[in-house]
Each structure stands twice: as structure tokens, then as C-alpha cells.
Amino acid sequence: MLTHIKQVANHVGESVRLGAWLYNKRSSGKIQFLQLRDGTGYIQGVLLKKNVSPEVWEQATTLTQESSLYVDGTIRADDRAPSGYEMDVTGIEVIQEAEEYPISLKEHGVEFLMDKRHLWIRSRRQAAILRIRSVIISAIQDWLNGQGFTLVDPPVLTPSSCEGTTNLFHTKYFDEDAYLTQSGQLYMEAAAMALGRVYSFGPTFRAEKSKTRRHLIEFWMIEPEMAFVEHEESLQIQESMLSHVVNHVLKSCKTELEILERDTSKLEKVTGSLPRITYDEAVELLNREGMEFTWGDDFGAPHETKIAESFDQPVFITHYPTQIKAFYMKPDPTRPEVALCADLIAPEGYGEIIGGSQRIDDPKLMAERFNEHELSQEDYAWYLDLRKYGTVPHSGFGLGLERTVAWICGLDHVRETIPFPRMLNRLYP
Numbered sequence: 001m002l003t004h005i006k007q008v009a010n011h012v013g014e015s016v017r018l019g020a021w022l023y024n025k026r027s028s029g030k031i032q033f034l035q036l037r038d039g040t041g042y043i044q045g046v047l048l049k050k051n052v053s054p055e056v057w058e059q060a061t062t063l064t065q066e067s068s069l070y071v072d073g074t075i076r077a078d079d080r081a082p083s084g085y086e087m088d089v090t091g092i093e094v095i096q097e098a099e100e101y102p103i104s105l106k107e108h109g110v111e112f113l114m115d116k117r118h119l120w121i122r123s124r125r126q127a128a129i130l131r132i133r134s135v136i137i138s139a140i141q142d143w144l145n146g147q148g149f150t151l152v153d154p155p156v157l158t159p160s161s162c163e164g165t166t167n168l169f170h171t172k173y174f175d176e177d178a179y180l181t182q183s184g185q186l187y188m189e190a191a192a193m194a195l196g197r198v199y200s201f202g203p204t205f206r207a208e209k210s211k212t213r214r215h216l217i218e219f220w221m222i223e224p225e226m227a228f229v230e231h232e233e234s235l236q237i238q239e240s241m242l243s244h245v246v247n248h249v250l251k252s253c254k255t256e257l258e259i260l261e262r263d264t265s266k267l268e269k270v271t272g273s274l275p276r277i278t279y280d281e282a283v284e285l286l287n288r289e290g291m292e293f294t295w296g297d298d299f300g301a302p303h304e305t306k307i308a309e310s311f312d313q314p315v316f317i318t319h320y321p322t323q324i325k326a327f328y329m330k331p332d333p334t335r336p337e338v339a340l341c342a343d344l345i346a347p348e349g350y351g352e353i354i355g356g357s358q359r360i361d362d363p364k365l366m367a368e369r370f371n372e373h374e375l376s377q378e379d380y381a382w383y384l385d386l387r388k389y390g391t392v393p394h395s396g397f398g399l400g401l402e403r404t405v406a407w408i409c410g411l412d413h414v415r416e417t418i419p420f421p422r423m424l425n426r427l428y429p
Contacts, residue, residue, distance in 0.1 A: 002070075005041035008085045011075045015090070018043075018071045021122070022063050022098075024105065032060050034089065036071060042124070044081060045071055047089040056092050065104075066122070068095040117420055118429050128256035129416055132249060133405045137201070139248040140222050140399070143241050144199050149224060152191040152198045154184030160379045167206045180205040185396060186328075186383050188225035189359060192394055193386055199224040211424050212301065213413040214351050216402055218422040225396035231330075231340040231358040234395035235316060238344060238354055239274045242314065246270040249408055262410040266347065269313050276316040279338065282307050298324045305349045314353065318342040327369040329357040350407040356397025363387035 003016040020036040027033070034045035049057050063069075072091035077084060103119055113120045120126055141151070157171070157178045168179040184200040191198040200223045208215060226234065246267050250257070257264055277285070282303075286293040291306055299307070299317070308315060319338040322331050329339040341357035360366045366387050370377055377384060405417040415421040420429060 005036070005038045005043045005083075007040075008043060008075045008083075008087070012077050012085070013074065015072065015074050016087075018069075018073075018087070020069055020071055022065060022067045022069060023124075024065065025060075025063065027061070032057075034060065034063075034071070036069075036087070037122075037124075039127075041083060043083055043085060043087055045073060045087045045089040047092075051088070052090060059092055059094060060089075062097070063092075063094070064098050065101040066098040068098070069093065070095065114415065114421075114426060115428070121419060124259055126416065128253075128259040129405065129409055129411070130419060132253050132256050132409055133401070133417060135249055135252050136245055136405060136408065137401070139245045140241065141201065143244045144222075144224060147197070147237075149197045149199045150191075150195045152188065152195070152200055153202065154181065154187035154191075154200050156181050156203065160376070167208050169205050169207050182206055183221065183398065184223050185225065185398065188223050188396060189394065190382070190386055192225040192227045192396070193390065193392075196228075197224070197226045209424055214301065214403060214406075216414055216418065216421055216423060219414075219418070220401040221398050222401065223396065223398045225394065227392050227394045229395045230393050231342075231395060234356055234358065234397060235276075235318075235342060236273075238342075238356065238397055239272070239316075242274070242344070242354070243270055243272060245404075246408065257409075260409050260411075262408075266312070267408065274313055274316060274344070275311050276318055276342075277307065278318050279320045282317050285310060296321050296323065301349075301351055304345050304351045308345045308347045308349070311347065314344050314346050316342045316344050325357070327373045327375065328359050328366070330360045331365075346403070346407040348407065348410070350403055352400070353403045353407060354397050354399045356395065358393065358395040361387065361391045361393055363391065 002019045003011055005018065008016070018036060018038055020038040022034060023037045023042065024035040025033060030049040032047040034047060036043050036045050047057070047060050070093040071087070071089055073087040073089040075085055075087055078086045103113070103116055103123070121130060157173060158181050159176065159178060168182055171178050171180065182204050184202060188198055188200050202220065203218055204221045205218050207217070226237070250264060250267060283293050283295050285307060286303055289306055291303065293303065307317065318341065319332060320341055322329065322337055322339045325339045325341055329341050332338050332340050339357055343352045344354035345351060346353045360369065366384065370380070402414045402417040406414050411417060415423060
């Protein structure tokens with residue numbers, strides 16, 4: 001029975017066997033230090049020449065980086081070790097001696113590392129990011145499940161789009177046109193009318209020719225939809241969920257955040273209600289700060305960054321002009337030129353991580369929006385049915401997983417937030 005490195009604290013003074021890869025090694029005379037990893041953690045194996053056979057010593061001497069091994073030895077506590085434990089190695093069984101590993105511990109160019117992404121994810125930094133990603137996913141789902149939400153899976157292939165077809169990937173569905181989904185929202189609205197509070201979690205696709213630090217072609221979205229929930233309550237749900245996620249990561253991923261050298265003091269401020277600013281106020285702020293901005297335009301990355309600099313937490317920008325938002329967003333009844341919507345902007349230049357709104361529930365107004373946006377009522381007949389048979393106030397939002405991971409981890413680019421990123425110039429590996 002193998003022991004995992006993350007379990008060694010339970011085996012101090014005991015002889016165990018690890019299945020591991022050689023991450024690095026160094027030697028000093030009659031002692032060799034083997035840096036071992038097994039996917040659950042890292043530990044240093046200490047090999048003394050006097051304690052092993054000549055065959056084992058020689059075997060260890062010739063080991064190459066990323067060679068796969070079974071390692072026998074005794075676990076002991078050591079305050080000097082990063083993990084608090086070391087292993088006194090008594091035996092090694094080589095599974096495979098790896099060929100010369102292409103990724104050394106020196107600096108490599110980004111394109112080279114992206115070509116070797118299947119190997120790059122073995123590095124300490126990349127593995128830490130992927131573990132945090134997993135914890136974020138788990139924390140979101142645990143929170144939603146605990147709040148009475150039901151997970152519903154929307155289709156990936158769709159006959160139409162929820163926000164126009166300009167950024168959709170087109171394919172053929174036998175003799176029909178079809179698209180890779182850019183959002184599961186419309187289907188979640190249907191599910192909410194059946195189950196009350198629902199969410200989807202899955203991949204979405206945007207055929208955007210963007211090469212910024214914030215954009216991927218394929219990314220993952222968490223999209224809750226809630227019947228009988230209006231705009232204000234939706235904002236409260238969003239901030240409660242985000243606070244839970246951030247605090248869970250801070251508690252559960254201390255080692256990974258240390259590996260990334262993340263300044264966690266900035267995350268510790270996300271504890272409850274988040275600041276809010278209206279679109280009108282944001283425009284005033286930008287003009288006051290010397291960034292000329294016209295009311296009715298949408299914010300770009302520099303504008304979002306400038307707005308976020310005025311706050312030390314993520315900030316909601318609410319009540320955008322209806323004309324620049326999606327057809328399904330409900331206008332503010334007291335001021336129809338703006339919508340009951342909000343984008344949550346992360347600090348430190350990470351931009352929008354959540355976008356949401358109250359949805360139009362009035363059948364007549366929805367029909368008007370379809371005409372304004374030149375949408376086919378035939379293609380969306382099923383969606384329009386939702387306003388005919390028991391329409392209710394309802395709201396929803398979408399959280400972009402990769403941007404959220406980038407912000408929490410403090411990364412320079414979203415390409416590191418997903419195991420195998422799809423970008424404008426990259427479909428390999």
C-alpha cells in the first residue's frame with residue numbers, strides 16, 4: 001500500500017513506500033537529496049551512502065529529472081523542511097528513468113512553455129494554480145448546493161445565441177446550423193421556472209479575436225438563475241458567494257498561495273458586502289481622473305482598471321445603459337434607459353469576473369426587445385414560452401472561472417488558470 005506525501009504527518013517514525021517523480025536532486029559527498037513529488041505534495045528524500053546498498057546508491061546517482069520511482073524510507077519530522085517532514089530513504093525501485101527533460105529549472109519563453117503545457121503543469125507553480133482552481137470550483141458548488149440551488153446541465157450545441165452570433169463558433173448539426181454555446185443562461189432560465197434556483201457549470205466558447213491577458217477562446221462559467229429573485233437580492237447572493245469562496249481558499253490553500261507569493265492581505269478584505277457604484281458615477285469618476293469617456297459607451301479594460309483603483313475590494317458597477325446590454329436585461333422601471341444589471345470588477349486590473357441582471361419577465365416588453373434586436377421569434381419560441389406560462393420576476397448571473405482564478409492567484413495572464421488553454425493562436429496541445 002502506497003502512502004501519499006500529503007499523509008506523511010500520520011506516519012512519523014514509520015517505514016513507508018511512496019510512488020513519486022524526481023522533481024530535482026543535489027548531492028554532497030556521501031549524501032544525496034532527492035526532491036520528490038507525487039501530485040499531493042513534495043518531500044525531500046535523504047539518501048545516506050552508508051545506509052543503502054551500492055546498487056541503490058549508484059541508481060540514485062544516475063536518476064534524471066521526472067524519473068518515476070517507488071521510494072522506501074522512514075518519515076521523520078524536521079522543522080527546517082518546507083513541509084515539516086523528510087524521508088530517510090532506504091530503497092529505490094526505478095519505474096522509468098526519464099529521457100532528458102525539456103523543461104529545466106531555468107527561465108523559458110512563454111511560447112516554449114505553452115508548447116510543453118502537458119509537462120509545464122507538473123511544475124510547482126502550475127500545480128498550485130490548478131489545485132486552487134479545483135478548490136474554487138468546489139467552494140462555489142458547495143455554497144450553491146447549500147443555498148438550495150440545483151445543478152442543471154445545459155447543451156453545448158445550440159441552434160441560436162443568447163447575445164448574437166458574431167462571436168459564436170459555427171458547426172453543422174447534420175443538415176442544420178448549430179453553434180458552440182457561449183452561455184447556458186437561457187436554458188437556466190427555463191430550468192429555474194421548474195426548479196426555482198438552479199446553476200450550470202460548464203465550458204463556453206467565444207470566437208473573439210482578442211489577445212489580452214483576460215481572454216480565452218474556451219473558458220468555464222458558473223451561471224445561477226433564480227426565480228422570484230429581483231436585482232437587489234441577486235447582488236447580495238453574488239457577494240455572499242464570492243466572500244465564501246475567497247475565505248475558503250485562504251483557509252484551504254495557504255501552501256499554494258505561498259508558492260505563488262500571493263499578497264493575501266488584498267484577499268482578506270473580501271469579507272461581506274462589496275462596494276457599489278452606478279454607471280453614471282463611474283463615468284463621472286473617469287472624467288474626473290482625466291480619462292474622457294462618453295455616456296453610453298461600454299467600459300474597456302483601462303476604464304475598468306481605473307474604476308477599480310478607487311476601491312480595495314471588488315466593486316459592482318450597476319445600471320448600465322440598456323442600449324449596450326443584452327436584450328433580456330430588465331430596464332429600471334424608474335429610469336428605463338438603464339438596466340437592472342451589474343458587473344463585478346475585480347481589483348488589480350483583473351476586470352469583470354461576474355456579470356448579471358434581473359431578466360425581463362413581461363411578455364410584451366420581451367417581444368419588443370426581440371423586434372429591436374432583430375431576433376427570430378421562431379428560433380426562440382421556446383424561450384418566449386417562459387413568459388407565457390407563469391412568468392415571474394427572476395435574476396441571474398455568470399461567473400467567469402478563469403478570471404476569478406487569475407485574480408485570487410494574482411496571475412499575469414489567464415492562460416495559466418486552465419490546464420490546456422485555447423487562445424487565438426493556440427489549439428495545441
